[in-house]
Amino acid sequence: MDTGTIQTFDPSSDSDSFRAALGCFTTGVTVITTDSAEGPVAIVANSFASVSLDPPLVLWSPAKSSKRFEHFVGSRRFAVHVLGADQRDICAAIINSKTAISDVPTTTSHCGMPIIDEALASFECNLEATHDAGDHVIVIGRVTKAHHSAGDPLVFHGGKYASLRTD
Numbered sequence: 001m002d003t004g005t006i007q008t009f010d011p012s013s014d015s016d017s018f019r020a021a022l023g024c025f026t027t028g029v030t031v032i033t034t035d036s037a038e039g040p041v042a043i044v045a046n047s048f049a050s051v052s053l054d055p056p057l058v059l060w061s062p063a064k065s066s067k068r069f070e071h072f073v074g075s076r077r078f079a080v081h082v083l084g085a086d087q088r089d090i091c092a093a094i095i096n097s098k099t100a101i102s103d104v105p106t107t108t109s110h111c112g113m114p115i116i117d118e119a120l121a122s123f124e125c126n127l128e129a130t131h132d133a134g135d136h137v138i139v140i141g142r143v144t145k146a147h148h149s150a151g152d153p154l155v156f157h158g159g160k161y162a163s164l165r166t167d
Ligand SMILES: Cc1cc2nc3c(=O)[nH]c(=O)nc-3n(C[C@H](O)[C@H](O)[C@H](O)COP(=O)(O)O)c2cc1C
Pocket: 029, 043, 044, 045, 046, 047, 048, 060, 061, 062, 063, 064, 065, 066, 067, 068, 069, 095, 096, 156
């Protein structure tokens, strides 16, 4: 195990160290999709979290600084996809372009959301609530339909991608 000197810092004046500390928390990688006047759009997010089983609620947080912010904060419906270890190319394409989702194999849900084929899990959501939260907004979705399959997840830790063998 890598051990080192513990750094203590004030996150309000040292955002690089704050970001590094947050990066110690290992997450999955999701793609959020929605429809827009420009057609289907997508964003990569690791702020996804489960919130409630009954009713079924999830959350994620778009950054106010994102050029895609207005698409996602204003949308009444969206879908969250948990990416598999073999879907890094989808992740890279969507980081480059919000409309790259048009080139990804998807199936259109009954309410018009693009659902990424072979994502490990997907959650179709109606917007439940938004909460202002500093430089982000917390978006809570009520899950109307979900899908999942077996497979190894794509993970993100310390600013890097990794894959996790689950067997
Ligand atoms: C692993 C990973 C997780 C991310 N998580 C979020 C997130 O939760 N919320 C967010 O607004 N942006 C997040 N981003 C950044 C967006 O994907 C960002 O929108 C994208 O890099 C392009 O910037 P733009 O939206 O200004 O065009 C994440 C990026 C990566 C690589």
